[in-house]
Amino acid sequence: MRTFPVIRVVTKILIPYILLFAFYVQFHGDFGPGGGFQAGVIFASALILYGLVFGLESVKRVAPPMVIEKLMALGVVVYGMTGVLTLALGGNFLDYAVLEHHFYPHIFPTGQHLGIFLVELGVGITVTSVMTMIFYSFAGRKRIV
Template sequence: MRTFPIIRVVTKILIPYILLFAFYVQFHGDYGPGGGFQAGVIFASALILYGLVFGLESVKRVAPPVVIEKLMALGVLVYGMTGVLTLSLGGNFLDYAVLEHHFYPHLFPSGQHLGIFLVELGVGITVTSVMTMIFYTFAGRKKIV
């Protein structure tokens, strides 16, 4: 893509807006359409666009595969630990109602909002990292002759 400077410049302009939209979908997913899965795919699409235009090695410098592997585990851990927290507080798995009165109300949002936020955050992290790792795997394969 070195011979297409317009594509490179437009990509550099678009990526911040794509990431901003991903964060918007992530943090407003509990109020409207969207949430962790959609935000994760949008965020990963920015990384994939960067990799398609600037090369696989460039995107691996921005988001190293070792970090992506750890983020896959972290996202699942955030999701699972939210459920374990609700179990430890006496509710069912992912029963957000038990989060209502166990935290300081002036520091944290309501139980339902906090629970959904944590679950969607875990899903968003996991989806972003899995989609990015799938791109790394397919883009890094060698041609078989």
């Protein structure tokens, strides 16, 4: 892509807006359509675009595969621990109503809002890392002749 400087410049301009939109979808997913899965795919698309334009090695320096592997597990842990927290507080698995009175409401969101936020955060982290790892796997394949 070194012979296409316009594509490189446009990509550098677009990526921050793509990431900003991904964060918007992530943090407003509990208020309307969207959430963790959509935000994860949007965030991963920014990394994939960067990799397509600047090369696989460049994107691997930005998001190393070892970090991506750890993020895959972290997202699942955040999701699962949200359910375990609701069990520990006396409710059912992912019963967000038990989160209503256990946290100081002026610092953290409580109840349904907190539960959905944590679950969507776990999903977003997982989807971003899995989509990025799928890109690494396919982009790193050698061509068989």
